[in-house]
């Protein structure tokens with residue numbers, strides 16, 4: 001069996017460092033808002049080239065609290081792509097803002113700039129681009145639209161650790177940026193965790209309050225916050241993994257390149273990288289109108305695949321009330337019917353890539 005993803009190889013590779021990091025937390029006997037989190041926040045901010053990183057409990061909370069810290073809430077609206085991981089829009093909903101959707105570019109799977117412009121209404125206050133699969137969204141034209149309409153940008157960089165747009169890291173481009181450290185992400189914890197990054201001192205200060213029940217200073221609460229903190233154990237583990245992020249991303253890119261060579265000449269549409277992009281290959285996503293049959297064929301050959309994502313946001317039961325009919329976002333809907341994610345993680349044996357490619361080729365013969 002070739003699994004879609006497994007964590008054991010990475011753990012064995014990093015075991016000594018991980019165990020030492022956990023031991024340090026146990027010896028310190030301090031579990032919430034301590035030295036490990038402070039160190040991780042400053043190391044992650046430095047890695048990205050941004051002034052502040054604020055640890056929170058998840059990527060969903062990061063989106064919610066980033067919007068809240070920018071003053072966006074009930075009565076406002078935020079635009080997100082129609083094909084994304086649902087927590088992008090869950091985060092918007094938690095902020096109290098209304099969800100507005102836009103279509104995607106069929107090549108990069110990220111926000112289509114014209115569709116964003118058409119979605120803007122007087123209520124719109126924010127754009128939430130998603131660097132889907134680890135391919136950055138085209139940020140310059142998006143920033144131009146945001147400036148023209150007085151909107152803020154909250155990047156959803158949950159899949160984009162280390163990905164770069166015109167040489168700059170995703171996470172240093174928005175007014176505030178949401179990261180998830182869910183275990184499957186390129187920088188993954190051993191549990192739930194997230195962070196918001198920003199260059200704005202005021203936003204950073206509000207986030208530090210919001211994540212800790214609105215506490216200003218001990219015993220004094222100045223706003224209605226939540227409990228959303230990144231704990232010391234996860235912070236210590238993330239510090240180890242951050243040191244290995246670049247080599248892990250490089251390993252993903254090499255494996256993606258091997259897939260692309262091995263699958264060349266098939267009827268599959270393979271992922272690409274725009275001239276301005278440095279893709280971190282969080283996912284290696286192929287597309288074909290025969291997606292469901294191909295997934296079943298690979299399953300028979302004992303190869304695990306996943307779909308990111310088979311149902312667009314506006315066709316989810318919970319979001320039917322947004323009022324977008326089927327066909328509202330044709331490219332997003334077509335992608336949902338055609339995308340298939342092949343096994344990919346930094347320790348994936350190269351021999352497995354060739355076996356996946358051979359099985360995929362058999363499907364077409």
Ligand SMILES: *Cc1c(COP(=O)(O)O)cnc(C)c1O
Nearest residue numbers: 058059060085087088158180182
């Ligand atoms: C994983 C993910 C999230 C949510 O992160 P959690 O930490 O699970 O809350 C949000 N957006 C995207 C694009 C994601 O991939």
